[in-house]
Amino acid sequence: MADFLFEVGLEEIPARMIAAAEDELARRVFELLTREQLLEPGQEAQSYSTPRRLAVLVSGVREAQADMEEHLTGPAWNIAFKDGEPGPAAQAFAKKAGVAVTNLKKVQTPRGEYVGASTVRKGRTAAEILEEALPKEIAAIYWPKNMYWREGKPERFVRPVQWMVALVDEAVIPVEFAGVTAGRATYGHRILHGSEPVEIVKPADYLKKLESAKVLADVEVRRQKIRKALDHATRKVEGALWREDEPLVDTVTHLTEWPSVLLGGFEHEYLELPEEVLVTVMRDHQKYFAVEDAKGKLAPYFLTVLNTEPDEEAAGIIQHGNERVLRARFNDARFFWTVDQKISLADRVDMLQAVTFHKELGSYWDKTQANREIAKRLADLVKQQGVAVDEKALLRAVELAKTDLTTELVKEFTELQGQVGGLYARAQDEGEAVAQAIYWQYSPASMEDAIPPTVEGQLLGLADRIATITQMFGIGLEPTGSKDPYALRRAANAVVKILAESAIPLTMIELMGWSPEVSGRLGHNDDEAAKLLNFLRERVEFYLRDVRGFAYDIVNAVMNNVVSGKVGVGWDDVRDTVARAKDLSEVRGSEDFAAIATAFKRSKNILRQAAEKGLLKAGEQLDVSESLLTDEAETGVFRAASKLAPVVGELRAQREYKAALEKIATLRPDVDLFFDRVMVMVDDEKLRRNRLALIQFVLESFSSIADFSEIVAG
Amino acid sequence: MASALKNQISKQPLTFQEVLFRLQSYWAERGCVLQQPYDIEVGAGTMSPDTFLRVLGPEPINIAYAQPSRRPADGRYGENPNRLYKHLQLQVILKPPPADIQDLYLASLEAIGIDLREHDIKFEEDNWEWPVGGAWGVGWQVMLDGLEITQFTYFQQCGGMDLDPISGEITYGLERLTAFLQDVDSIYEIVWARDPRTGREVTYGEIRLQEELQLSVYNFEAADVSKLWEHLRMYESECQALLASFHEVFSKKAEKEAERHEKKHEHVVHGDGPVPAAEDLQQQLRRFPVLGAYELCLKCSHLFNLLDARGAISVTERVAVMARIRAMVVGVAKAYRQQSVGLTA
Incomplete structure (x- = not known):
């Protein structure tokens, strides 16, 4: 068995693209070897990458495919052979199969006797196959942004290919791609090793050879080295910690071949700038890690990850250079902060007329007006429900919310929009409630983020997003498939998260300002409200399943509960839906409850079949007549259910879902007995209708929390 | 250290x-x-x-x-x-x-x-x-x-x-x-x-x-906004006029070439008919000031930046003016290519 190594050397690949490309190359090579039956079972592909290379190493590669015996069947024997002599058909078949006529055999088939031939197909060598197939696999790697570089534009790839290494054990496979022929020479670190080629004798040497040329090709090894070096460098400051930042660790891992870490500092005076600004400059603009003291407060230090290993003198130079850059950046930020204070947020409101929100929907000034209408309506609704809202602060926050888009600081650090507005509002004595609401308006930006901490901030965030979503749907810009250019799904996800995790007592329908009848439009797609409704329902489902991690059957069950005789409207109350999903998840494991779920599924099936056979009209409500209950088991279920229904109803009203569900589970003995003993679809029409009425009664009495028939037994 | x-x-x-x-x-x-x-x-x-x-x-x-x-x-x-x-x-x-x-x-x-x-x-x-x-x-x-x-x-x-x-x-x-x-x-x-x-x-x-x-x-502060607009319009209209006349010359040349090709064909087949000289058109194309048109584009671009710094361009205007400058710049680039191709053909 042989080892196979393949490396493609490139000019610096964008950090964000490396991980996926490394995986894809490994997968493609592995699948190629598997497809071509060149791989021993149980093998795995090891993959490596640095900014200048992607590599894959596979052990257990066969040097050649096994020879394959093939059995061919030709014409019928008595057509091919007349009197034992081969005719033209036999000659033709032998030629096609590549065997002598004398080697043709008689084979028995279900259709009779036929001419057969056995041939051996010689297995091809791994070298042959790889040389032929690898260029196509490399060319097929997906890159978010490609370029061409050679004259005549023969290929597109992420960056120009500089070299390739392809070895089956010690033999070079001269794979050709992008004008480069693979050999055994790779290259080490640009500076620390220089441009001398590094010869790889055999695949197993790869990592070691590169390491001696100052390249750590294993991404995880680099990541751990960086983390350790960050810890180590931070120790120079008493009690300090570096601020964990997984995405930044990932980025710098993909920006380096031989990483090390340097600690730098900045003057105390810059700590007067808001922490948000300092951290953004360090993280987003300089890829530095922030350092905090033992109390979690930002300390005047930073950590930078280098792609080199400097001696003490060089370390001093590099540290000095980085400190200089950071100081200039902080100076800029301070300059913008000072300039921005010359025009207050209040005086910037009219400037919003010059900032386009969307070319059909107008400016941010127009958007502010739309946001105000909705914020006002929401404040009224919420107050009616007894929630305290500082309405004046809310409307002031709405008024000023977008004005930071005109500030120099936000033009420079766009990712700080909202936060800058909040900080300026505070500095300009707009009051804490206003400042907080503005500051948090774009939260949650992702599903990992927290929601705004204040009611005013939550209402501003809701109003802003609802205005955007409705207006965009209004001009036909709803998301389709993978296309969502205005990030409306993200906006709606944030709406759902705020409703689910805040104390704002609004349903989705109330939030949108719809009449309750709109809920009947679910599943339709013919008007705007219906489209929006389906869109929002999808987002609630997404939140329950993907953000909260509820099982899909639990999600289906709680979203299809019965509310005042209607199905599919209960999800509208997001917080309540979450609570039901939570409690339902807890009881689903109990044996009694599983039995109830099965019984409910059975009941639902019976009712559906009855409706299909025309024994029941669609939506027909039946009444149970007690006098027609003939079996003890029927009476038992009816009495138990009648007694339990008000109790469960009361618990449901109190949102004591777990208690309610546990009560429902106590129905099990009666329900089990009923289905054991009683046949519903009997010939006697009166009896049958009464029994249908009975199961309908039970289903409807106990489906207000969830549609248990959705629960999958498990 | x-x-x-x-x-x-x-x-x-x-x-x-x-x-x-x-x-x-x-x-x-x-x-x-x-x-x-x-x-x-x-x-x-x-x-x-x-x-x-x-x-x-x-x-x-x-x-x-x-x-x-x-x-x-x-x-x-x-x-x-x-x-x-x-x-x-x-x-x-x-x-x-x-x-x-x-x-x-x-x-x-x-x-x-x-x-x-x-x-x-x-x-x-x-x-x-x-x-x-x-x-x-x-x-x-x-x-x-x-x-x-x-x-x-x-x-x-x-x-x-x-x-x-x-x-x-x-x-x-x-x-x-x-x-x-x-x-x-x-x-x-x-x-x-x-x-x-x-x-x-x-x-x-x-x-x-x-x-x-x-x-x-x-x-x-000091740049005179109305004069800047005026300059922009002047440079723009001159550039557009140049581009328009380039297209006239160029399409004339292309036409002539097609014609000449046909005539040559006839000449070979029928052995008569004059072949029109294309040298004058070739010369006209060589002399055509595409580079002058490009300088006018650069003037427009800088004036646009000045107006922008003066805060004199509204959002709707911005998009429209940028589109017009783009049309000129891209137009010049295409003309420049057509000119080179025409002269080497």
């Missing part, structure tokens, strides 16, 4: 003009034609015809030039130590880019006294785009100890046309680079020149501060 720094500084880093000399010599030694700065206002070295037009078409070219680049909105009255209304770029175009272009670039840093073993250098993804010129490319920003010192781009499209061959573009920010080498915190403290006889130093501030201040005042 302090002594190490002192060592560095005592090496006496290059002056601003020496950095420029060294880089120019470096690239000249590697086959670049040294061009002088273009004498019309541009926002970046890319907009000089020596880049924008020369990257079009198949003819190889290696060229380098310093280019003062004006960005009116970036003016800070000379008060901000890191921002300038007008900064100096060194632009290098290598078409087609040699396979070792990155190594060539790194060696150019050594040429200005940067010992790469004492620094941290990274190539970080940064793609370049000039929508008004229908131009974009992929590449990197080159980071030296956390400072962006160079924009490195493989041009892919220009004037809305795919490039073949592509060009490699290396743009050094000379003020940043020199401030780094000299370890000064303000651009204005950069030593521009040092008299070798007396050791007397002239700073960047002495040469340029007044200009930064006065042109910031002009750009933000």
Whole structure:
């Protein structure tokens, strides 16, 4: 068995693209070897990458495919052979199969006797196959942004290919791609090793050879080295910690071949700038890690990850250079902060007329007006429900919310929009409630983020997003498939998260300002409200399943509960839906409850079949007549259910879902007995209708929390 | 560490003009034609015809030039130590880019006294785009100890046309680079020149501060908005008229060529009929001032930037004016190509 190594050397690949490309190359090579039956079972592909290379190493590669015996069947024997002599058909078949006529055999088939031939197909060598197939696999790697570089534009790839290494054990496979022929020479670190080629004798040497040329090709090894070096460098400051930042660790891992870490500092005076600004400059603009003291407060230090290993003198130079850059950046930020204070947020409101929100929907000034209408309506609704809202602060926050888009600081650090507005509002004595609401308006930006901490901030965030979503749907810009250019799904996800995790007592329908009848439009797609409704329902489902991690059957069950005789409207109350999903998840494991779920599924099936056979009209409500209950088991279920229904109803009203569900589970003995003993679809029409009425009664009495028939037994 | 720094500084880093000399010599030694700065206002070295037009078409070219680049909105009255209304770029175009272009670039840093073993250098993804010129490319920003010192781009499209061959573009920010080498915190403290006889130093501030201040005042306060609009309209209409007449000439030539081809065919077949001379049209095409039209585009672009700095362009106008300038710039690029193709055909 042989080892196979393949490396493609490139000019610096964008950090964000490396991980996926490394995986894809490994997968493609592995699948190629598997497809071509060149791989021993149980093998795995090891993959490596640095900014200048992607590599894959596979052990257990066969040097050649096994020879394959093939059995061919030709014409019928008595057509091919007349009197034992081969005719033209036999000659033709032998030629096609590549065997002598004398080697043709008689084979028995279900259709009779036929001419057969056995041939051996010689297995091809791994070298042959790889040389032929690898260029196509490399060319097929997906890159978010490609370029061409050679004259005549023969290929597109992420960056120009500089070299390739392809070895089956010690033999070079001269794979050709992008004008480069693979050999055994790779290259080490640009500076620390220089441009001398590094010869790889055999695949197993790869990592070691590169390491001696100052390249750590294993991404995880680099990541751990960086983390350790960050810890180590931070120790120079008493009690300090570096601020964990997984995405930044990932980025710098993909920006380096031989990483090390340097600690730098900045003057105390810059700590007067808001922490948000300092951290953004360090993280987003300089890829530095922030350092905090033992109390979690930002300390005047930073950590930078280098792609080199400097001696003490060089370390001093590099540290000095980085400190200089950071100081200039902080100076800029301070300059913008000072300039921005010359025009207050209040005086910037009219400037919003010059900032386009969307070319059909107008400016941010127009958007502010739309946001105000909705914020006002929401404040009224919420107050009616007894929630305290500082309405004046809310409307002031709405008024000023977008004005930071005109500030120099936000033009420079766009990712700080909202936060800058909040900080300026505070500095300009707009009051804490206003400042907080503005500051948090774009939260949650992702599903990992927290929601705004204040009611005013939550209402501003809701109003802003609802205005955007409705207006965009209004001009036909709803998301389709993978296309969502205005990030409306993200906006709606944030709406759902705020409703689910805040104390704002609004349903989705109330939030949108719809009449309750709109809920009947679910599943339709013919008007705007219906489209929006389906869109929002999808987002609630997404939140329950993907953000909260509820099982899909639990999600289906709680979203299809019965509310005042209607199905599919209960999800509208997001917080309540979450609570039901939570409690339902807890009881689903109990044996009694599983039995109830099965019984409910059975009941639902019976009712559906009855409706299909025309024994029941669609939506027909039946009444149970007690006098027609003939079996003890029927009476038992009816009495138990009648007694339990008000109790469960009361618990449901109190949102004591777990208690309610546990009560429902106590129905099990009666329900089990009923289905054991009683046949519903009997010939006697009166009896049958009464029994249908009975199961309908039970289903409807106990489906207000969830549609248990959705629960999958498990 | 302090002594190490002192060592560095005592090496006496290059002056601003020496950095420029060294880089120019470096690239000249590697086959670049040294061009002088273009004498019309541009926002970046890319907009000089020596880049924008020369990257079009198949003819190889290696060229380098310093280019003062004006960005009116970036003016800070000379008060901000890191921002300038007008900064100096060194632009290098290598078409087609040699396979070792990155190594060539790194060696150019050594040429200005940067010992790469004492620094941290990274190539970080940064793609370049000039929508008004229908131009974009992929590449990197080159980071030296956390400072962006160079924009490195493989041009892919220009004037809305795919490039073949592509060009490699290396743009050094000379003020940043020199401030780094000299370890000064303000651009204005950069030593521009040092008299070798007396050791007397002239700073960047002495040469340029007044200009930064006065042109910031002009750009933000004094420029007459209605006159700027008037200038813009004048340049624009002249450029559009030139482009229109180019298309007239060019389509006439194409027509004639088709006609001549037919006549030749007839001549061969029937042995009679005169062949029209195309020399006069060829001459007309050669003389046509496409480059003049491009200069008018550059004027428009700069006036647009001035109006923008004056805050005189509303959102709706912005989109519309940018689209008109784009149409002119892309139109010139296409005309330039048609002209070259027409003349070599």
